[in-house]
Amino acid sequence: MKKFLKGFVYAWQGVIYAFSTQINFKFHTISALLVIMAGYFFELALHEWIWISVSIGLVIIAELFNTAIEVLVDLVSPDYHPKAGAVKDLASAGVLLTTLLSAIIGLSIFIPKIIDYAA
Numbered sequence: 001m002k003k004f005l006k007g008f009v010y011a012w013q014g015v016i017y018a019f020s021t022q023i024n025f026k027f028h029t030i031s032a033l034l035v036i037m038a039g040y041f042f043e044l045a046l047h048e049w050i051w052i053s054v055s056i057g058l059v060i061i062a063e064l065f066n067t068a069i070e071v072l073v074d075l076v077s078p079d080y081h082p083k084a085g086a087v088k089d090l091a092s093a094g095v096l097l098t099t100l101l102s103a104i105i106g107l108s109i110f111i112p113k114i115i116d117y118a119a
């Protein structure tokens with residue numbers, strides 16, 4: 001049981017590490033909080049909350065794995081190596097794609113509500 005609980009502590013340390021070292025992680029976390037506030041403001045339906053939760057979760061997960069990959073690459077290849085660069089570029093591309101997909105989902109939920117609200 002103690003080992004099980006320790007797992008949460010280590011995972012939380014990972015989140016703190018990503019938040020304190022990665023500007024993108026901070027940006028995505030703050031964006032997620034703003035989206036959640038907007039969700040309450042526009043009184044999203046359950047299925048919309050599910051889409052928003054999945055989108056936010058995927059971006060945060062992608063950022064965490066990207067950070068893990070960056071740290072690992074810096075550890076095993078501190079000097080310049082084209083393959084080290086490719087690994088980082090691939091991980092960043094994964095984050096970018098996830099972010100674009102989430103932005104599309106978020107915009108398709110919020111834009112009609114913003115238009116309704118403004119009308």
Ligand SMILES: Nc1ncnc2c1ncn2[C@@H]1O[C@H](COP(=O)(O)OP(=O)(O)OP(=O)(O)O)[C@@H](O)[C@H]1O
Nearest residue numbers: 022070077078079080081082084085086088089092
């Ligand atoms: N060891 C390396 N060898 C070759 N190219 C590298 C190496 N490290 C980084 N790069 C190149 O520089 C880019 C930026 O790397 P960097 O480590 O600065 O990542 P980042 O995404 O800017 O993350 P952060 O600024 O949070 O550390 C990589 O995507 C890669 O193209």
